[in-house]
Amino acid sequence: MLRIHCPCCGLRDHDEFTLWGDASRAFPGLEAPREQWVQAVYARPNPRGETQEFFQHTLGCRRWLVVTRNNLSHEVLSVQLARQRRVGQAGAQEAQA
Numbered sequence: 001m002l003r004i005h006c007p008c009c010g011l012r013d014h015d016e017f018t019l020w021g022d023a024s025r026a027f028p029g030l031e032a033p034r035e036q037w038v039q040a041v042y043a044r045p046n047p048r049g050e051t052q053e054f055f056q057h058t059l060g061c062r063r064w065l066v067v068t069r070n071n072l073s074h075e076v077l078s079v080q081l082a083r084q085r086r087v088g089q090a091g092a093q094e095a096q097a
């Protein structure tokens with residue numbers, strides 16, 4: 001079982017969270033060509049090891065989190081509020097929730 005330490009609520013089971021996908025992905029600008037958008041939306045890498053993912057604590061504080069974890073061992077390496085990510089960090093435009 002994956003347990004995530006929400007910065008607001010403490011250690012909780014993953015059942016309380018909704019996974020929203022890769023937090024390291026960067027999207028092109030709105031004026032970018034269609035092919036860039038197709039690549040950004042549909043051509044998803046499937047990395048092994050350390051990953052960054054968006055989770056929402058849907059059965060708790062409803063905050064969006066960026067969880068860094070190893071997807072082979074399921075070890076959670078860090079958790080931060082998505083809104084606290086630095087501007088310009090990959091995926092930061094998705095964090096506006």
Ligand SMILES: [Zn+2]
Binds near residue numbers: 006007008057061
């Ligand atoms: Zn929470």
